Amino acid sequence: MNTGNQRRSRVQGGWAATSSGASSRLKSSATAVSSSDIACSKKGDKLPMNNAISQKEKMKAPIWLGKNIDQVVPKSKYVFEYPEEEIKVKPEDQVILKPGVYDISTEPSGLSRLRYFPQFIEFSRSEAIFAELYDSIEWHQRYDIHNGVHAIQPRLTQWYSDLPYTYSGITVEANTSEWPKALKELKEQLIEVTGIEFNSLAANLYRDGHDSIGWHTDDEPIMGKRPVIASLSFGEERVFELRKKPPMNESGERDYTYSQVIRIPLRSGALLIMEGCTQLDWQHRVPKEYHDRGPRINITFRVARPVEKS
Numbered sequence: 001m002n003t004g005n006q007r008r009s010r011v012q013g014g015w016a017a018t019s020s021g022a023s024s025r026l027k028s029s030a031t032a033v034s035s036s037d038i039a040c041s042k043k044g045d046k047l048p049m050n051n052a053i054s055q056k057e058k059m060k061a062p063i064w065l066g067k068n069i070d071q072v073v074p075k076s077k078y079v080f081e082y083p084e085e086e087i088k089v090k091p092e093d094q095v096i097l098k099p100g101v102y103d104i105s106t107e108p109s110g111l112s113r114l115r116y117f118p119q120f121i122e123f124s125r126s127e128a129i130f131a132e133l134y135d136s137i138e139w140h141q142r143y144d145i146h147n148g149v150h151a152i153q154p155r156l157t158q159w160y161s162d163l164p165y166t167y168s169g170i171t172v173e174a175n176t177s178e179w180p181k182a183l184k185e186l187k188e189q190l191i192e193v194t195g196i197e198f199n200s201l202a203a204n205l206y207r208d209g210h211d212s213i214g215w216h217t218d219d220e221p222i223m224g225k226r227p228v229i230a231s232l233s234f235g236e237e238r239v240f241e242l243r244k245k246p247p248m249n250e251s252g253e254r255d256y257t258y259s260q261v262i263r264i265p266l267r268s269g270a271l272l273i274m275e276g277c278t279q280l281d282w283q284h285r286v287p288k289e290y291h292d293r294g295p296r297i298n299i300t301f302r303v304a305r306p307v308e309k310s
């Protein structure tokens with residue numbers, strides 16, 4: 001509502017500016033605009049009195065106060081301003097199907113590298129190995145601890161190493177029992193092709209499509225900072241997924257909504273080697289599947305060394 005000393009004239013849907021009000025603001029910010037330009041007044045019309053707007057009103061008068069159809073709009077008013085909020089776009093999921101060496105990220109921490117050999121072991125041998133491992137490994141049902149709560153692992157496992165292994169809140173004791181023959185042979189074959197002296201292994205038996213392993217990293221201290229992990233698969237094909245770790249927020253949490261995801265089908269006889277910073281900068285998992293899947297065995301060869309106490 002206009003009060004006596006705040007009176008302005010309404011002209012064709014806009015507020016008629018005063019020479020000392022909005023018009024003076026426009027003059028100072030762009031090319032000089034005369035009061036007749038601004039007010040679209042007929043000759044002889046009276047412009048509102050300058051002193052009709054209080055000093056306070058002039059200060060808070062909105063920028064569009066003097067806008068009118070004849071007004072020359074200073075270009076600078078339409079300069080595009082970038083939104084302050086960061087716009088995040090989730091990169092498209094990638095699928096790796098061809099054999100090769102894949103450098104999946106380069107962070108300040110270093111390079112994360114995968115080596116993928118879909119048919120490292122020929123099919124008939126891999127099926128024979130599956131049968132041998134299924135029968136000869138003493139499979140265990142273990143539990144994870146999440147936030148103090150025990151949860152049954154949706155798979156069976158075994159660990160072979162002179163050292164105990166701690167992950168997901170549980171410690172699996174060292175297991176110095178003799179390795180099944182197939183595992184000894186596979187270890188020698190991998191040492192030969194990689195030059196890495198693997199000395200430990202974790203075995204998983206996924207009984208069907210409902211068995212899985214959740215997002216995790218194999219970053220147990222006994223494996224060192226940039227472990228090389230060689231993973232062999234036998235039996236039913238399952239999809240192995242990796243997702244990039246985003247930076248932590250102020251509360252130490254990570255939001256994976258926009259993370260890059262890589263999928264790799266691991267069929268019987270496939271070898272996948274994770275190395276460099278893959279355990280630092282990425283997580284991996286084998287998700288549940290909702291259609292029929294037969295059993296699958298996965299063996300991950302690792303190098304475990306006692307952790308030096310500082």
Ligand SMILES: O=C(O)CCC(=O)C(=O)O
Pocket residue numbers: 202204213218231240266284285286298300
């Ligand atoms: O089953 C797989 O392919 C992965 C197993 C794994 O990530 C693990 O044992 O840490």
Ligand SMILES: [Fe+2]
Pocket residue numbers: 216217218284
């Ligand atoms: Fe793992």
